[in-house]
Every structure is written in structure tokens, then in C-alpha cells.
Amino acid sequence: MSSAISPLAPKARAAYSAYATRRDLADELADCLDAMHEYASNRNGTYLWDQAVWHLAHATEAIAFVSVAPRKDRRDRHRIAATVTMSAILAFERAYAMSLSYDEHGRYNPAPGSEYPFSVSDIGRATVQILGSTWHAESLPWGVGAYIEEQGEAQGYTLAVDGDGDLYLGDDARGGDRTYMTDASAADGLDTLAERIADLVLSLHTTTD
CATH class of the missing domain: 1.20.120 (Four Helix Bundle (Hemerythrin (Met), subunit A))
Structure with missing residues (x-):
């Protein structure tokens, strides 16, 4: 414009x-x-x-x-x-x-960072803030996911999105078994999603232990 x-x-x-x-x-x-x-x-x-x-x-x-x-x-x-x-x-x-979200040809073209206010890796980092100081998150390439693990543990959890756009948590200790959060969306907000992922991680972690 x-x-x-x-x-x-x-x-x-x-x-x-x-x-x-x-x-x-x-x-x-x-x-x-x-x-x-x-x-x-x-x-x-x-x-x-x-x-x-x-x-x-x-x-x-x-x-x-x-x-x-x-x-x-x-x-x-x-x-x-x-x-x-x-x-x-x-x-x-x-x-x-x-x-402003459309170009001169009428194609949807929002400014970078305006359509989705946070990435999946941001959710992972927010999650470990809730889990505590012994937990860490490493961003996957391009911020499309995060690997969450506790200090001293050999296996962790992969937070990512599948081909259908559903958020899931993969559990290494169970061969990468995925727990899907099909009702989750960016509209839920970063804090809410981080709390849900943190609860899920703890439930899986406790079961594994």
C-alpha cells in the first residue's frame, strides 16, 4: 500500500x-x-x-x-x-x-510473523519454563518443532506438527509414539498451549519412570 x-x-x-x-x-x-x-x-x-x-x-x-x-x-x-x-x-x-494481508493480485500474503504470533519451538521453550530448571528445549530447524528433555535423561520428547496440521508430542521412550492434540490451535495462546504440553510431558514422564 x-x-x-x-x-x-x-x-x-x-x-x-x-x-x-x-x-x-x-x-x-x-x-x-x-x-x-x-x-x-x-x-x-x-x-x-x-x-x-x-x-x-x-x-x-x-x-x-x-x-x-x-x-x-x-x-x-x-x-x-x-x-x-x-x-x-x-x-x-x-x-x-x-x-494489507493481500498483494496486488489478490493473493493472501500477510507480513512475516503476523499470521502466527509464535512458532512451535516457542511453545517448547515456554513449556520448559513451566517444567523447571532441569528441563531444556532445543528448537528444530526453522522453528517447526522442539525437542524437550530433562537433564541427565537419555530420551526426551519431540513437539511438532504433522502433515494434517495437528500438534503432537512424540515420546522417545515409547519408540516415538505420538500423543496428538487435535483440538489445539495458535488461537489458544502460547501460555495455554505450554501449560497443556507441560502437563502431558509430566504425565508421560511419570509413567515412564
């Missing part, structure tokens, strides 16, 4: 802050909304951009209506316009943020 586009929403937010306290400062905000509407209209065809176009048009109408409303109604109309405008800015920001 062009760096000339990114100031659109922040500039609108600044104009909104001024307008929210003084309804006579509508012109600058309206200009910001027009610029955002033009940008969004050139990218419609996706749900988020279509929603942004609708919200921006609605906000522009709401602001314009304040100045022509009867004097007794202007305060309430101004309050409504301010609320509608913030919804429009948020809709634009959501659509813009999502568009």
Missing part, C-alpha cells in the same frame, strides 16, 4: 476529535470522509470495503444534515453524526488493515 494512503484514517480521527466538541468544524471532517470514501470505492467488491463505503456515505449525510436541521434539533443530530462518523472510521480501518 502507498504510504500516501495510510494517513487517511489518522487525519480523519483528528478532524473527528475537533468536530465532536464543535459542530462548526464539520468541513475538514467532511473532506476527510470524502477522501476515504473515494479510496474505499475504488476497492469495493469485498465485504469489508463495501461496508466501509456504506458507513462513510452514511456519515457524510449525517454531518450534512446537522447544518440544515432545526436549531432545537442540532445538538442531538450532532451527537448522532459523531457516533456514525466514528463507526465509519472504524469500518475503513478494518478494511484497510485486512487489505
Whole structure:
């Protein structure tokens, strides 16, 4: 995305802050909304951009209506316009943020590190922090897994993901037998996954001993 586009929403937010306290400062905000509407209209065809176009048009109408409303109604109309405008800015920001994950050909192309906030090797290292100071984790190449072992032990556990995308723990003492965590996902969070793996390691380790 062009760096000339990114100031659109922040500039609108600044104009909104001024307008929210003084309804006579509508012109600058309206200009910001027009610029955002033009940008969004050139990218419609996706749900988020279509929603942004609708919200921006609605906000522009709401602001314009304040100045022509009867004097007794202007305060309430101004309050409504301010609320509608913030919804429009948020809709634009959501659509813009999502568009950053796609290239000019429409292919999903998130920035490195943005799609998955941590690797499987990160889970392994977080796991040994829970298990205690005698436990260690060694990252597998490219961070696709981790080898977890206790100091002084000849065999350990391999934390990895299979071809179907399921997280598993392989137990060396049992010939590499795998215990799958088919319900686990990155959305569970690093700490939660580390706690589950630590519990599993301890249960297998105790059984082996």
C-alpha cells in the first residue's frame, strides 16, 4: 500500500476529535470522509470495503444534515453524526488493515510473523519454563518443532506438527509414539498451549519412570 494512503484514517480521527466538541468544524471532517470514501470505492467488491463505503456515505449525510436541521434539533443530530462518523472510521480501518494481508493480485500474503504470533519451538521453550530448571528445549530447524528433555535423561520428547496440521508430542521412550492434540490451535495462546504440553510431558514422564 502507498504510504500516501495510510494517513487517511489518522487525519480523519483528528478532524473527528475537533468536530465532536464543535459542530462548526464539520468541513475538514467532511473532506476527510470524502477522501476515504473515494479510496474505499475504488476497492469495493469485498465485504469489508463495501461496508466501509456504506458507513462513510452514511456519515457524510449525517454531518450534512446537522447544518440544515432545526436549531432545537442540532445538538442531538450532532451527537448522532459523531457516533456514525466514528463507526465509519472504524469500518475503513478494518478494511484497510485486512487489505494489507493481500498483494496486488489478490493473493493472501500477510507480513512475516503476523499470521502466527509464535512458532512451535516457542511453545517448547515456554513449556520448559513451566517444567523447571532441569528441563531444556532445543528448537528444530526453522522453528517447526522442539525437542524437550530433562537433564541427565537419555530420551526426551519431540513437539511438532504433522502433515494434517495437528500438534503432537512424540515420546522417545515409547519408540516415538505420538500423543496428538487435535483440538489445539495458535488461537489458544502460547501460555495455554505450554501449560497443556507441560502437563502431558509430566504425565508421560511419570509413567515412564
